[in-house]
Amino acid sequence: MKKVLMTLVTAVAAFLAFGVASQKPASASEPHYIIATDATYAPFDFQDKNNKYVGIDQDILATIAKREGFTYELKPMSFNAATQAVASDQADGVIAGMSITDARRQVFDFSTPYYRSGIGWATAKDSKIKSLSDLKGKTVALKTGTAGAQYAESIQSKYGFKITYFSDSDTSYRDVINGNTAATFGDLPVLQYAVKNGTELKVQNPKDPFNAGDYGFAVKKGANAALLAAFDKGFAAIKKDGTYDKIVNKYLDAKASTFTGSASDNNSVFGILRSNSSAFWTGLKETLYLTIVGIILATIWGLLLGVMGVAKSKFLRGLSTTIIYIFRGMPMMVLAFFIYIGLPGVIGVKIPAFTAGVLTLILNEGAYTGAFVRGGFNSVDGGQMEAARSLGLSHSKAMRKVIIPQGLKLMIPSFINQFIITLKDTSILSAIGILELTQTGTLIVTRNSQGFRVWAIIAVIYLIVITLLTWLSNWVEKRTRA
Amino acid sequence: MSEEKQVKVHVDKVNKSYGDNHVLRDISLDVMANEVVVMIGPSGSGKSTFLRMLNQLEMPNSGLVEVDGYDISDPKTDINKVRENIGMVFQNFNLFNNYTVLQNITLAPVQLGKMTKEEADKRGKELLATVGLSDKADKSVNSLSGGQKQRVAIARALAMDPDIMLFDEPTSALDPEMVGDVLDVMKDLAKSGMTMIIVTHEMGFAKQVADRVVFFESGKIQESGTPEEVFNAPKNERLQTFLSKVMQA
Ligand SMILES: Nc1ncnc2c1ncn2[C@@H]1O[C@H](COP(=O)(O)OP(=O)(O)O)[C@@H](O)[C@H]1O
Ligand SMILES: [Mg+2]
Numbered sequence: 001m002k003k004v005l006m007t008l009v010t011a012v013a014a015f016l017a018f019g020v021a022s023q024k025p026a027s028a029s030e031p032h033y034i035i036a037t038d039a040t041y042a043p044f045d046f047q048d049k050n051n052k053y054v055g056i057d058q059d060i061l062a063t064i065a066k067r068e069g070f071t072y073e074l075k076p077m078s079f080n081a082a083t084q085a086v087a088s089d090q091a092d093g094v095i096a097g098m099s100i101t102d103a104r105r106q107v108f109d110f111s112t113p114y115y116r117s118g119i120g121w122a123t124a125k126d127s128k129i130k131s132l133s134d135l136k137g138k139t140v141a142l143k144t145g146t147a148g149a150q151y152a153e154s155i156q157s158k159y160g161f162k163i164t165y166f167s168d169s170d171t172s173y174r175d176v177i178n179g180n181t182a183a184t185f186g187d188l189p190v191l192q193y194a195v196k197n198g199t200e201l202k203v204q205n206p207k208d209p210f211n212a213g214d215y216g217f218a219v220k221k222g223a224n225a226a227l228l229a230a231f232d233k234g235f236a237a238i239k240k241d242g243t244y245d246k247i248v249n250k251y252l253d254a255k256a257s258t259f260t261g262s263a264s265d266n267n268s269v270f271g272i273l274r275s276n277s278s279a280f281w282t283g284l285k286e287t288l289y290l291t292i293v294g295i296i297l298a299t300i301w302g303l304l305l306g307v308m309g310v311a312k313s314k315f316l317r318g319l320s321t322t323i324i325y326i327f328r329g330m331p332m333m334v335l336a337f338f339i340y341i342g343l344p345g346v347i348g349v350k351i352p353a354f355t356a357g358v359l360t361l362i363l364n365e366g367a368y369t370g371a372f373v374r375g376g377f378n379s380v381d382g383g384q385m386e387a388a389r390s391l392g393l394s395h396s397k398a399m400r401k402v403i404i405p406q407g408l409k410l411m412i413p414s415f416i417n418q419f420i421i422t423l424k425d426t427s428i429l430s431a432i433g434i435l436e437l438t439q440t441g442t443l444i445v446t447r448n449s450q451g452f453r454v455w456a457i458i459a460v461i462y463l464i465v466i467t468l469l470t471w472l473s474n475w476v477e478k479r480t481r482a
Numbered sequence: 483m484s485e486e487k488q489v490k491v492h493v494d495k496v497n498k499s500y501g502d503n504h505v506l507r508d509i510s511l512d513v514m515a516n517e518v519v520v521m522i523g524p525s526g527s528g529k530s531t532f533l534r535m536l537n538q539l540e541m542p543n544s545g546l547v548e549v550d551g552y553d554i555s556d557p558k559t560d561i562n563k564v565r566e567n568i569g570m571v572f573q574n575f576n577l578f579n580n581y582t583v584l585q586n587i588t589l590a591p592v593q594l595g596k597m598t599k600e601e602a603d604k605r606g607k608e609l610l611a612t613v614g615l616s617d618k619a620d621k622s623v624n625s626l627s628g629g630q631k632q633r634v635a636i637a638r639a640l641a642m643d644p645d646i647m648l649f650d651e652p653t654s655a656l657d658p659e660m661v662g663d664v665l666d667v668m669k670d671l672a673k674s675g676m677t678m679i680i681v682t683h684e685m686g687f688a689k690q691v692a693d694r695v696v697f698f699e700s701g702k703i704q705e706s707g708t709p710e711e712v713f714n715a716p717k718n719e720r721l722q723t724f725l726s727k728v729m730q731a
Contacts, residue, residue: 381576383572383574383576384576384578384579386539386570386572386576387570387572387576387578387635388578388590389539389565390537390539390565390568390569390570390639391566391570391589391590391594391638391639391642392562392563392565392566392590392594392642393562393589393590393593393594394562397593401589401593402578402580402589405580406578406579406580
């Protein structure tokens with residue numbers, strides 16, 4: 001038992017070390033930073049048709065980095081995760097169309113404002129709603145953690161509407177277009193860009209945004225002063241020499257197709273598949289990689305928990321029960337955020353998203369596996385153990401030779417089920433910015449606003465992989481029966 | 483060895499309770515080498531508990547249990563070693579479902595280093611022949627009938643070459659037509675001089691093979707003696723009632 005435990009700990013440690021080491025090392029001459037962003041925020045931050053991260057923010061950042069002589073690794077994730085990543089030292093800075101607010105000044109130091117923006121609100125094109133007072137009793141769709149959401153919350157009681165939250169803008173737009181919700185609030189340029197790209201919304205206040213305010217680049221309060229200074233210095237320079245205006249115009253005046261590809265690429269499933277094939281493929285590979293590593297390690301961990309759960313020692317049994325209880329009860333996304341964003345602040349080591357994702361899978365799926373493994377061993381008839389012990393076999397030998405083989409056989413259907421769940425659960429890890437299949441879909445939809453077609457493609461890809469996985473598992477099951 | 487017969491099982495003033503349920507009350511019993519003791523009594527009287535205590539599947543709350551000279555109420559005794567010398571046969575057979583018939587028999591001798599794989603296979607086949615199941619060696623245990631399973635279970639216990647065999651209602655789970663085959667194997671075993679303690683409701687069998695019959699009731703040995711004494715001239719009132727009930731059935 002101890003040996004197995006040691007092996008597992010070593011494996012996980014090696015895996016963690018590998019993950020940390022695989023981060024790009026800082027170059028000796030130039031400072032190297034990790035910059036978090038939210039890549040679902042066109043025209044500021046999004047992926048173009050070649051899957052390059054582009055947008056006003058990204059062009060400004062790249063230009064300034066070049067001028068001021070620093071390099072950076074971009075970490076795309078949800079807006080909330082991006083700001084928290086900086087607050088917990090997982091990233092050095094965040095650029096994500098982030099409004100400068102007093103509340104945020106408590107936690108972040110901001111650059112000089114680089115873009116003046118404000119809050120717009122939009123309804124479905126044919127909506128009868130004309131003013132904020134028409135929203136009484138209706139529901140509005142908001143993107144969590146944004147200035148638009150904050151503004152809507154501040155006027156909620158005055159206008160008497162209800163709120164539902166989404167983690168990316170496009171989904172909240174879809175919700176309004178589909179008629180589930182009456183309106184959405186967001187940064188005006190973002191709304192306008194989406195409308196220009198064919199999102200069937202009507203902006204109600206294009207001329208007079210509420211709460212006009214500024215976007216800023218942010219670092220954690222009191223940290224990374226050099227990075228902030230470099231940004232400010234570079235920004236002043238590109239503002240002066242006209243580069244800044246060029247960047248803004250490039251995005252706000254451009255035809256949508258410049259970034260999203262031609263209409264023929266976007267208005268059919270085959271067009272979308274063709275023009276995004278490399279993105280889908282990369283996302284699928286990441287999903288498969290996560291799934292395979294996750295299944296293997298979670299199975300090892302789950303078996304260990306299950307064996308501990310039927311051990312003779314009361315302590316080991318209690319430990320197993322406690323671990324299973326904690327990690328089965330914890331929503332997977334909370335666990336992922338805790339490991340990726342919470343833990344590094346305590347242990348002082350940055351955890352790469354992939355490593356955090358795999359750890360999340362190990363702990364969560366491993367707990368479910370542990371529970372059914374323990375149950376499987378317990379459901380082996382007690383007479384088997386008595387017969388083995390009566391012959392003089394020790395408890396551990398009886399477990400190994402009689403109980404475990406029979407238990408494992410009973411568990412095969414549960415294992416197959418758990419493998420499929422693991423595959424599906426990898427999609428939850430998109431929340432910490434892992435570019436797997438679901439996150440890939442989110443990014444593509446941000447760019448081309450083709451939610452229905454893209455999600456249909458993604459759903460079919462998942463179904464195909466799940467079918468293959470089920471076939472494989474059934475084949476293995478048949479062979480173990482024979 | 484002296485003329486005096488060797489004591490194989492020595493139980494002295496043993497008590498066992500499950501919560502408030504006082505299952506064994508001050509039980510004492512000695513079993514000699516080569517002796518066949520049959521235990522009878524109503525269901526719930528503590529027969530299984532007593533038998534299971536002899537190889538420590540149950541622990542007594544007080545009293546002394548010595549088997550083969552080992553004090554098994556002493557925690558320092560290596561119970562696995564003692565168990566190698568005590569064969570146990572269960573009502574529900576408890577054959578290992580993940581092994582073939584022969585593997586069931588060879589598992590323990592090989593795992594415990596008593597025999598090599600080859601020796602165990604050879605011995606296992608001999609034992610299968612003695613219980614009349616030579617053709618079943620490579621079958622899965624689930625393809626056997628109840629009577630066949632119980633004969634394999636006996637062969638499995640014998641493979642460890644035990645000094646004592648314990649049987650807990652070995653024929654109670656069998657269809658009537660299977661009972662004879664199993665009892666025949668046990669009769670042969672008794673003739674060969676094996677020390678046996680058998681819990682059974684087969685009174686005819688008890689009369690034939692028992693050196694001594696012990697009547698259990700309410701956690702106490704109410705009467706014990708030769709089969710003639712117990713069956714033909716029962717003194718204890720409860721034994722009389724019990725026998726009249728069983729004979730009616
Ligand atoms: N593991 C146990 N836990 C609680 N009570 C038990 C247990 N095993 C047996 N008993 C009780 O002990 C008594 C004697 O049971 P048992 O030895 O199986 O009797 P018998 O074999 O004579 O039918 C019964 O009342 C039974 O319910
Ligand atoms: Mg019984």
